[in-house]
Amino acid sequence: MVDQLPNLGREKEMLEAMGLSSMDDLFSDIPEAVRMNGELPLRGPQSEEEIIADARRILGANVALGDRVNFLGAGLNRNYVPASVFQLITRGEFLTSYTPYQPEVSQGMLQAMWEFQTLISELLCLEVANLSVYDGSTAAAEAITCAVRVHNRKATQKDTIYISELIPPARISVIENYTQGGGVIVKTLRHNSDGTLNLESLSEAAGSCGIYVEQPNPLGVLDGGLTRVKEIIGESTAFIVGVSPVSLGLIEAPGNYGADIVVGEGQALGSPITYGGPLYGIFACTKAYLRQMPGRIVGRSIDVDGKEAFCLTLSTREQHIRRHRATSNICTNETLIALMGAMHMSLLGPEGLQKLAQRNMAACQLAKKKLSEIPTIAIPHAMNCHFNEFVVELPGSASDCIAYLDTQGLIGGYDLSNWYPQRRNWLLVSFSDQTKETEIELLTAHLAVWSASVSPGVSA
Amino acid sequence: MSHLFEHKGAGGKGYSQPESIMPTDNLQIPSSLIRKDLPKWPRLSEPEMVRHYTWLSTRNFGIDTGFYPLGSCTMKHNPRVNEVIAQLPGIADLHPLQPEHQIQGTLAIFHEMQEMLGICAGMDAVTLQPVAGAQGEFTAIRCFQEYFRKRGELQRTKVIVPDSAHGTNPASASMAGFEIIEIPSQEDGRIDLNALRAVVGDDTAAMMITNPSTLGVFEPEIAEAAEIVHAAGGQMYYDGANFNAILGLTSPGIMGFDAVHYNLHKTFSQPHGGGGPGSGPIGVKSHLAEFLPGPVVKRRPVLSGDRLTSVNKEWWYHWQEPENSIGKVQQWHGNSGAVIRSWAFYRRYGRDLKTMSQHAVLNANYLRYKIMQEAEAKGVGHLFCDGAPIDVVKHEFTLSFAPMKEEMGIGAMDIAKGLLDRGYMAPTVYFPLIVPECMMFEPTETESKDVLDEFAIKFVEVLQEDPDVLHAAPITTKVRRVDEVYAARNLVLSYPFDEE
Numbered sequence: 001m002v003d004q005l006p007n008l009g010r011e012k013e014m015l016e017a018m019g020l021s022s023m024d025d026l027f028s029d030i031p032e033a034v035r036m037n038g039e040l041p042l043r044g045p046q047s048e049e050e051i052i053a054d055a056r057r058i059l060g061a062n063v064a065l066g067d068r069v070n071f072l073g074a075g076l077n078r079n080y081v082p083a084s085v086f087q088l089i090t091r092g093e094f095l096t097s098y099t100p101y102q103p104e105v106s107q108g109m110l111q112a113m114w115e116f117q118t119l120i121s122e123l124l125c126l127e128v129a130n131l132s133v134y135d136g137s138t139a140a141a142e143a144i145t146c147a148v149r150v151h152n153r154k155a156t157q158k159d160t161i162y163i164s165e166l167i168p169p170a171r172i173s174v175i176e177n178y179t180q181g182g183g184v185i186v187k188t189l190r191h192n193s194d195g196t197l198n199l200e201s202l203s204e205a206a207g208s209c210g211i212y213v214e215q216p217n218p219l220g221v222l223d224g225g226l227t228r229v230k231e232i233i234g235e236s237t238a239f240i241v242g243v244s245p246v247s248l249g250l251i252e253a254p255g256n257y258g259a260d261i262v263v264g265e266g267q268a269l270g271s272p273i274t275y276g277g278p279l280y281g282i283f284a285c286t287k288a289y290l291r292q293m294p295g296r297i298v299g300r301s302i303d304v305d306g307k308e309a310f311c312l313t314l315s316t317r318e319q320h321i322r323r324h325r326a327t328s329n330i331c332t333n334e335t336l337i338a339l340m341g342a343m344h345m346s347l348l349g350p351e352g353l354q355k356l357a358q359r360n361m362a363a364c365q366l367a368k369k370k371l372s373e374i375p376t377i378a379i380p381h382a383m384n385c386h387f388n389e390f391v392v393e394l395p396g397s398a399s400d401c402i403a404y405l406d407t408q409g410l411i412g413g414y415d416l417s418n419w420y421p422q423r424r425n426w427l428l429v430s431f432s433d434q435t436k437e438t439e440i441e442l443l444t445a446h447l448a449v450w451s452a453s454v455s456p457g458v459s460a
Numbered sequence: 461m462s463h464l465f466e467h468k469g470a471g472g473k474g475y476s477q478p479e480s481i482m483p484t485d486n487l488q489i490p491s492s493l494i495r496k497d498l499p500k501w502p503r504l505s506e507p508e509m510v511r512h513y514t515w516l517s518t519r520n521f522g523i524d525t526g527f528y529p530l531g532s533c534t535m536k537h538n539p540r541v542n543e544v545i546a547q548l549p550g551i552a553d554l555h556p557l558q559p560e561h562q563i564q565g566t567l568a569i570f571h572e573m574q575e576m577l578g579i580c581a582g583m584d585a586v587t588l589q590p591v592a593g594a595q596g597e598f599t600a601i602r603c604f605q606e607y608f609r610k611r612g613e614l615q616r617t618k619v620i621v622p623d624s625a626h627g628t629n630p631a632s633a634s635m636a637g638f639e640i641i642e643i644p645s646q647e648d649g650r651i652d653l654n655a656l657r658a659v660v661g662d663d664t665a666a667m668m669i670t671n672p673s674t675l676g677v678f679e680p681e682i683a684e685a686a687e688i689v690h691a692a693g694g695q696m697y698y699d700g701a702n703f704n705a706i707l708g709l710t711s712p713g714i715m716g717f718d719a720v721h722y723n724l725h726k727t728f729s730q731p732h733g734g735g736g737p738g739s740g741p742i743g744v745k746s747h748l749a750e751f752l753p754g755p756v757v758k759r760r761p762v763l764s765g766d767r768l769t770s771v772n773k774e775w776w777y778h779w780q781e782p783e784n785s786i787g788k789v790q791q792w793h794g795n796s797g798a799v800i801r802s803w804a805f806y807r808r809y810g811r812d813l814k815t816m817s818q819h820a821v822l823n824a825n826y827l828r829y830k831i832m833q834e835a836e837a838k839g840v841g842h843l844f845c846d847g848a849p850i851d852v853v854k855h856e857f858t859l860s861f862a863p864m865k866e867e868m869g870i871g872a873m874d875i876a877k878g879l880l881d882r883g884y885m886a887p888t889v890y891f892p893l894i895v896p897e898c899m900m901f902e903p904t905e906t907e908s909k910d911v912l913d914e915f916a917i918k919f920v921e922v923l924q925e926d927p928d929v930l931h932a933a934p935i936t937t938k939v940r941r942v943d944e945v946y947a948a949r950n951l952v953l954s955y956p957f958d959e960e
Contacts, residue, residue, distance in 0.1 A: 002812045004539065005819050006908035014822060014909055018829045026821045026852050027709055029678045034715050040708040041579060042811040048541045051807045055800075058569060059550030061769035063562035066553050074557055075791075082475050084510050090543060092524025093517040098533050099735040100520075101888075103944075104937040105880050108520030109734040112513070115464045118954035122499035128953050132736070134591045137791035145635075173787035177602060181637030224490035250487065252495045274546075275566060276556030276792025277591060278737035290951075296735065301947035304932075309939040313947040319594070320891075324630035324640040331628050332592040332725065332740075336733025346464060346509050347474035350498035355477050361487050362480040385488050406559070414557055437481045 002045045063411075065273070069439045070411040073389050073430025074168070075136065075218070076276065077268045079246065079356070080433060085270060085343045094339060099296070099332075103311040104303075110310035113335065114298040116342040120284050123248050123345075123353075124262045125255030129284035130295035132338040133330060136265030137171045139281030140212055140242055141178035142294040142328055143261045146285070147210030147238035148184055149292045149327070154236050156207035160185045163212040164197065166219060168419045175212075189213065195221040195381035195391075202232050210238030210261075215247075215254065218419070219428070220364070220389035221381050222251060230258025238289075245269050245282060247387045249357030261285040268432075270341035280334035280341060293317065294328030356433055360388055363431035363440070370444040371429075376451035380426075389430040391416065392447070396454035398427040404450045410443065464512060465955045469503040500957055519938045520734070521885055527911055529827070531856045531888040531900025532626070532674060534704045534726035539808060542729065542801040551800050556792035560778050561767045566796065567777030569803050570757040573741075576806055580813065581700070581720045582713015583743030587752045589794040593701060596721025596740030597632035597668070602786045603719065603744060603751040604666050604695045605636055610784065613693065616665040620689075622651055624675060624892040629668040629699060638665055645894055649675040649848035651685055660692035670699035671715065672706070672854035674892040674900070675847050676824065686716030695719065695748075703727045704904070705821055705855035708814025712743075719744045728802035730795075739798035753789050755779035819905035820855045823912060827903050828857045830916035840923045843867065847895040856902035858895050865897045868927050872897045877933035877941060878922035884915065 007014065011023060020026065027035075046054070065078055089095065093108060100106030113131040120129035133139045144161050152158060163175065165188040176186060189211060190201035197213060205211045211233060216222050230239050241254040243264040254262045266280040267273065285293060291314070299313030319326040348356060364386050371392060372379050378393040394401050398415040405412030416426035429443070504512065522528070528535035546552065550565055560567065574586040590596040601619070608616045619633035620641045630640040643655040651669065667689045671679045679685070686696045698712035698720035704727045712720040724730045725738035732738075744752065759775040762768070766776050809816055835841040847858025865871045876886030876899070888900040903912060922930070934940060 002809050002815060004537065004808060005815065005905055006911075007819055007822065007905075008815075010909050011819075011822060014826045018825060020825075023818050023822065026818070026825055029680060029850070029852055030706075030710050031680055031683070034683055034710050036582075036708060036710050036714060040811040040814055042576060042813070043807075045810040045812050046807045048539075048808075051804050052541055052545060054807065055545040055548065055804060056550075058771050059545075059548050059565040059800075061565035061568070061771045062550040062554055063558065064549035064553040065555055065558075066549055070555075072555050072557055076555060078553070078555075080477075082506075084506055086547070088510065088513045088517075091514070091517040093520040093522045094734055095543075095731045096522035096524045096528075096535075096538050097520050097734045098528070098530055098535060098732045098885075101530075102521075102876065102880060102886050103942040104877065104934050104939055105521040105885065106519075106734075107938050108516035108518065111519070112516050113734075114953075115955070118465065119499070119501060121954045122501060134595065135790055135792075137788070138595075168791075170788050170791045174789060174791055177598075177787055177789055178635070181635050183637070222490065222493055224492045227492045248495065249498070250489060250495055252493050253499075256496075257492075272552040273555050274552050275554040275563075275796035277790065277795035278797050279792075297953060299947035300952040301943050301950075303939040303943065304941045307939055309942040311942045311944050311947050313944065313951070313953075319627040319631035321627070322631075323627045324634035326627070326631040326634075329594040329598055329628050329631035329635050330592070331594045332723075332732075332738035333736040335735035335737075336731070337737055339734065343509065343513060346502055346504055346512070347506065348501065349469075349471065349474050349503040350501045351471035351503075352474050352477065353501065354498060355480075358484040358487070359477065359480045361489075362482045362484050365487060366482045385490060385493075402559075411555075411558065411562075433477070435481070440481075 068409055068411045069442055071413045071429045071443060072411045074414045074428055075265060076273045077388055077430065077432045078273060078434050079268045081270060081272065081344055082347050085340050088343060089336065089340055100312060103309065107310060110298050112339055112342060114300060114310050116338050117298060119342055119345045120282055123245060124284045125253035126262055126284040127287045128290050130293055130297050132334040133281035133283050133295050134334060135279040135281045136242065137174040139263035139283050140171060141175045142283060143240045143263045144175060144179055144210060144212060145182060146261065146289055146292050146294065147240060148182060150289055151209040151236055151238055155209050159183050160187060160208040161210050162187045162189050162205040162208055164189050164214060164217065166191055166217050168218055195219050195384055196223045196225050199225055199228065199232060202229060206233050206237060208237055210240055212240040214242040216244055216387040219381060219391050220386040222385045222387055227257040244387060246357055246360055249353035250361060261289060266341050270344035271337050278334055278337050280337040292327055295330050295333060359433040363435040364388055364390065367431050367440045370440050371447065374444065374448045374451060376455045377447060388432060389428055392427045392429055394425045394427055395451050397424045401427055401450055405446055408446050410446060464502050467502040467504040467508055469505060471503060473503055473505050474509065475506060526883050527907060527915055528885040529887045529901045529903050530885060531902040532701055534902060534904055536729055536904040537906035538729050538731040539805060542804040545804050546797045546801050551797065564769045564771050564777055567757050568771045569800060571759055571777055573799055573803050574757060577722055577741055578743050580707050581743045582711035583720060584746040585749035585752060586741055586743045587756050588741045588799050589753045589790055590740040590742060591790050591795045592738040593721055593723045593740040594628040594632055595789055596742045597628055598635055599753055599789050600697055600719040600721060600742045601633050601636045603748045606751045606784060606786050607748055608665060615663050618663050619665050620659055620667040622669060624649060624673050624894050625668060626699060626701060633668065649673060649677050651679050651681060653681055653684060656685060656688055660688055660694060662693060664689065664692045664694035666695040666697050668697040668699060670702050672702050675858050676853040676856040677848045677850055678854055682715045701726060702855060705817055707817040709817055719748060724798050724802040729805040730798040730801050737795050737798055739795040750783040751786055752782045753787060754781040754785040756782060816905050823903040823905055823907055824853055824855050824857055827901060827912045827916065828853060830912060831919055834916045834920040835923065838920050838924060840920060843923055847898055856900055858898050858900045860895050861897040861899065870927050870930050872899045874930040875922055878925055878930045880934040881936045882918045
């Protein structure tokens with residue numbers, strides 16, 4: 001029998017108090033024709049001990065990233081999250097609370113989210129941030145619809161948005177699902193062979209509602225050319241940048257080179273990858289976009305005694321007030337994961353963030369140096385600076401290479417033909433603060449062996 | 461210390477990090493991209509950081525703190541073993557792009573959840589990808605849209621929602637590009653079939669409705685409503701926010717719905733976390749399965765050559781893209797962590813999910829009865845009335861305090877604040893919009909009779925309170941009544957460093 005119901009065995013007493021004789025009386029309003037009769041065709045209940053034993057057995061069949069030497073990232077990175085974050089997040093006052101609609105008893109979460117907004121604003125150098133959307137992909141999609149709402153009236157290219165051709169198909173698919181209802185036309189921006197944005201292609205975007213590019217881009221390239229984007233597209237076209245937040249310990253904040261909206265996947269700050277969810281989407285913008293922003297925002301206020309207090313604000317943008325005219329349908333968001341992010345950011349401090357960025361970047365740079373010594377492979381964008389990941393061009397297919405590395409105990413990276421079908425030989429390899437020098441050496445050795453084995457006329 | 465940003469210790473003192481694996485003095489960052497000023501983040505040591513967030517937590521109210529009868533939100537107890545399971549390396553330390561042979565455990569659990577959710581709702585196919593209820597709604601509406609496009613029925617541009625619907629319903633349909641037709645409810649809060657008949661036609665794409673409704677009322681004519689919409693060629697959408705009332709007792713499938721979303725953070729106890737994360741899978745009837753966002757988990761008998769694991773005695777689990785998928789609504793595979801917690805919750809109940817729903821409804825009816833009885837005994841029964849005058853409610857119920865507002869100038873919000881002073885979270889106020897001075901109560905199945913008895917007494921005490929005291933409430937909370945207008949007029953959305 002289940003052990004979570006305090007009134008088991010007291011049903012009769014409660015029913016009799018109400019003048020009812022059976023549980024069925026409580027469901028007398030459900031017409032016979034739509035009743036489900038008999039038991040649910042499901043298994044019986046389990047005890048906590050049985051559930052955890054099953055969970056360990058079933059999830060034990062998975063290969064955790066930590067069980068292997070891992071170079072798979074593709075936008076999600078396995079940074080170290082301090083133990084205190086996991087300890088604090090289990091506090092029931094945070095974990096089991098709802099959206100803070102009663103501010104007098106929700107000051108803790110409200111203040112924590114106001115602080116989160118501040119941490120993000122400071123990180124991105126933008127005036128306002130919300131307290132999270134679902135993930136990096138929906139953040140990008142929401143940014144695009146926000147830009148259309150702000151700029152469409154004056155745009156010469158109505159309903160039109162330009163996005164980098166490098167954006168992975170899954171992210172594009174999310175963007176298309178979010179924008180198709182509004183009739184948004186999504187066009188693409190071309191890239192140069194060195195992986196940087198083609199600035200001539202960019203000039204076509206002037207007069208549109210906005211452009212969306214990423215820094216670093218999906219190939220890990222840090223593109224200095226993005227600092228010139230705003231002057232090319234002009235004031236009436238939104239400059240939307242997707243960022244890796246950790247990189248901003250070293251890399252200029254997009255708010256300082258003209259970005260109007262900055263979004264990103266927050267996960268690397270505060271959260272494990274958790275098979276891709278829950279994550280948290282970062283969303284920040286200049287004040288000009290504030291009234292068209294999606295999601296919840298906390299403001300500082302006062303109580304009746306004039307004492308500092310916090311509450312949700314600008315709610316008239318939101319679905320529970322504005323209904324079909326809301327800026328987004330988002331209600332439930334990722335507050336608790338954003339709180340983990342705030343805790344991690346608090347512990348890092350400015351210099352800690354810088355060091356974390358250095359460690360991530362150093363791992364990438366060391367790997368680039370080692371892998372470039374393998375004569376049978378190429379690094380097509382080697383002349384650029386990379387963060388977290390870069391592309392390796394192999395002498396054979398990336399899928400074969402990954403299968404080989406798997407037999408050697410390595411999760412070897414990502415086969416980029418999944419994103420760009422013509423790039424069968426492109427392997428995206430990722431490195432983080434968790435990457436060790438010995439692991440890079442192991443990857444180098446195995447790649448050298450495999451590459452030689454598939455390269456005619458080369459002996460290992 | 462009350463502000464995070466007032467901690468200004470030495471640089472890098474929060475937690476020590478290992479040295480970089482190579483020197484970082486020449487990282488070759490293009491000069492135009494070098495960050496000049498670091499963010500003005502605080503500098504805290506671990507003891508200071510732990511104390512700050514612990515202090516914040518003491519200023520927050522959760523289910524663990526006390527009774528949380530927030531209607532429409534299903535604030536039930538969150539079993540703690542679920543948290544332990546979600547942090548196992550086999551879930552936390554997993555990447556969504558790992559090959560199938562490395563994730564058979566997760567796929568097995570996803571498959572079990574898809575099957576279970578389908579059975580509970582009477583649906584043929586389920587995706588776990590949407591990460592919140594609103595996203596589930598949007599996803600299902602997108603599936604309807606592609607279904608009509610495939611059939612060439614491009615004229616179906618309207619979505620019907622009752623005026624009692626959650627705000628996400630019209631917002632989600634509008635985001636997908638549909639026009640919203642709102643229809644009024646009857647006096648007693650039930651769906652008005654004549655109003656529905658008047659608006660359906662060959663431009664109807666769908667009707668979105670929750671049953672039981674936001675008034676806690678089961679719509680007895682739901683099958684007729686479905687017939688009207690289907691006869692016009694439209695689809696029926698079930699908002700699963702109130703699913704906790706009906707598991708094992710009826711199902712959206714039996715009622716005639718074509719698609720449904722589940723709120724795993726309501727019905728299946730994923731903790732609400734102050735506003736998220738949630739999880740909003742959807743289930744659909746077979747004619748919509750080809751449009752689901754992809755991929756979904758399938759299984760086939762194990763073949764020779766499969767790499768066997770502890771879960772692969774019979775079945776091999778794999779991802780499969782639905783034939784005419786709408787694509788992605790989240791980049792990866794949804795909020796896997798929430799799905800796993802909900803799996804652990806499901807395993808706790810199994811087929812007794814029916815008992816869970818019975819107890820949710822028992823508690824709602826009992827609390828309603830006790831409040832009425834206590835109010836009559838104390839002579840304040842005339843200060844409020846039923847939001848919907850019916851014999852039995854489902855998992856929640858509404859009361860209107862319009863009479864009290866009229867007589868004493870005390871509204872639902874004042875009563876809510878009086879409850880905060882007595883150590884309770886307030887019920888939902890001012891929703892649904894169709895009930896004046898509304899309070900919406902949902903006790904859930906995890907509250908004891910003793911808690912409900914005590915709450916009824918304290919609730920009536922609030923009604924008997926001096927109006928001046930209620931206007932001034934709350935007085936025992938960490939801050940007193942917060943000025944929301946001030947916040948909106950004097951926007952301070954981040955720490956004002958320049959005020960220092």
